[in-house]
Structure formats: structure tokens, C-alpha cells
Amino acid sequence: MAYPSKIDSQAIMNAALALLEREGEDALTLRRLGNEVGVTANALYRYFSSRDVLIAAAADAVAQRLYLAIEKGMAELPGDADSEARVRKLLRIYSHFAESNPILYRTFLSAKRAVASTLPHPRYHELLWPKVVSIIEPLTGADDAPAAAVTLWGLLHGIWSLRQADVLGGKKPSEIDDYAFDALILGMQTQAA
Template structure:
């Protein structure tokens, strides 16, 4: 059987992302994806030897989409405003594109390796700590923000906020987390330049 010209690694990833956004991560299989694309499952295995390999590629692409949104949100803002905008965008991404968020978080590593976009998102978050003169390790500081955000997302996804507005909860969380940072900032705050991956 000849492979359709339309089939490529990129086309498969695009179709798989559309499938999980429409039907959820658990509904994806190589067979259903092949049906979506009008090919046999064997045609997909030419590009992705297993569903795990495909999931890894989806996690990488979801990370790229998230990174692009985070960079756009922070562009041109000073540190505290950039952190707030980035946190708002992270929450919005998780709430409006739950399947992409889920696949990114569930398939961060395969065979001990992580998708390139995972490290790029981390480097972007870590960049907020550059120039801060704090008693804390830069990575611990960045990780504390990510942990708080991810925890809020998971509480929201599990409907465990007891009817509280998630946006209001995020604002309180950011007020608490960022309250001490101004004391450690350099005197001249420059607008954030979003790093390009």
C-alpha cells in the first residue's frame, strides 16, 4: 500500500491533537487516529513506532503551544506583572485546553528523556528569577511558583475548590507568593523580553 502524500509526522500530530481536544486523551488510539486520517494503522507506525512515541510528540507540541502563550503574555512587562500575566495564562491554558494540558503533564518523559519543549518552558519560568538577589535557590523559587500553579489547576480540575472562584484564588495565591519579591529586585526594572524557543 502506498502512503498518502498528505500523511506526515506533522499531520499526524495535528490530527492527534485535534482528536484529544474533541474526545479526550483516553479516547486516542492508533486505530481511531488512522480512521480520522483515512489511512491504515500501519501507516502511522511508519512515523510513530508506538502510541507512547506519539504521546511523547503530543506532549512536546502541547508544551510548544503553552510556551508560545506564556511568552506572549509576559512580553514587555516588568517582573511582577510578567509573573502575574504568565500565571493567568497558565491557568487559562489548563482550563480551556484541558486535553493538551493533560497530555503535556502525563507524558513529560519517555525512556528517561523529556520533550524539548518541557525544558524550554522550564527555562522560561526560570528566567523570572534572573537578577533577583534572594536567599533562595533560583530553581527552588521557580519550582515553588510552578508547584502552586499546578496544584491550583489540579484542585480546579477535581472540582475541589468548594465553589470558590478559581481566578480569585489565583490572585490571593499570587499576592502571597509575590509579596516579598520587590525587596530582592534590582533597582531598575526592565521589561521582560520573551525568550524565543
């Protein structure tokens, strides 16, 4: 077994996310993670004081991946992209991320807020909110952007949950996305007018 100083927090988190993707959240324990990185579970207490902290840290690492995907996707838009195109791109990035990473996304949603608040900064769960609001604000205005961001997240989480439950009523996921995104953007524009 390696000494804890021979592994770093990023290697530990990469192993945690790989274990999550392979076997799900129930498999993510300090003992299993220790086996993955070649240390005893006790050695991991240096990084995570409990399993709840480990889950919260994994959820925040997923939030970081989502945050970086949003940044990358927004950077791909032409400089003259209008606010509707930016919100539509955000919706597509978020939806694609959730669909491509269902187990990680479920963990992202499951972290206990009280535990997550004990993690060191930056905490990507907290950084996602202002990032999303800043993308929505040009379409809705500053006053409505927070409510629109909550509505956007509610819509995306709801669609993802329905997909996971396989209850889309025979509709293709792209049909549901297109309809929902069009309705959301139209509603944002109507509210802003």
C-alpha cells in the first residue's frame, strides 16, 4: 500500500468518480476507494472525514465538470451570438451532460448541502448558480434571471428524471428537449417583455 503522501487529492477524486461511474454511489465508500488507490481507508480520512464528505466532494467534482462543459460550450459560440442562442446552448450542454453521465449526475443531485458547505473553495456547486444566471440574464433581465434559472434547472432535472424512469410517452428525447426548450425560451422572452 502507498503512503498517503504518494497520492494526491486529484488522483483520489479521479478514482472516486471512476468507481461511481462503474458501480454507482452505493459502492463509493472510503474502504472501496482506498482499495482503488492503493491505501487503507484510514489514510483517506486525511481527505474525507466521513462517507458523506466523500459523496459531497464527488458531487462537487461532477459540478466542476459541468461548469467546465458550460464554459467550453459558451466559448464555442460566435461572439455575436444573441441571448436566445446562449440560453439554448446552455440547455443543450446541461441536458447532454446529464444524459451522458447519469450516475455522476445523480450523485451531483444527492450531495447533502450542509456537508457540501464544509468543502474547501472553490465549490463548484456554488459557482454554477452565478454562471447560469449570467447566461440567462441578458434574455430575462436582472430581476427575473434568478427565477428563470430555477425554472431552467427544474425543467432540466424533470426531463432527466423522466428519461431515467423511461416514461417519455413514446417520444424521442430530442422531441421532448426541443419542445421544452422552445417553451422555456418563449416564456422567458414573454416575461421579459
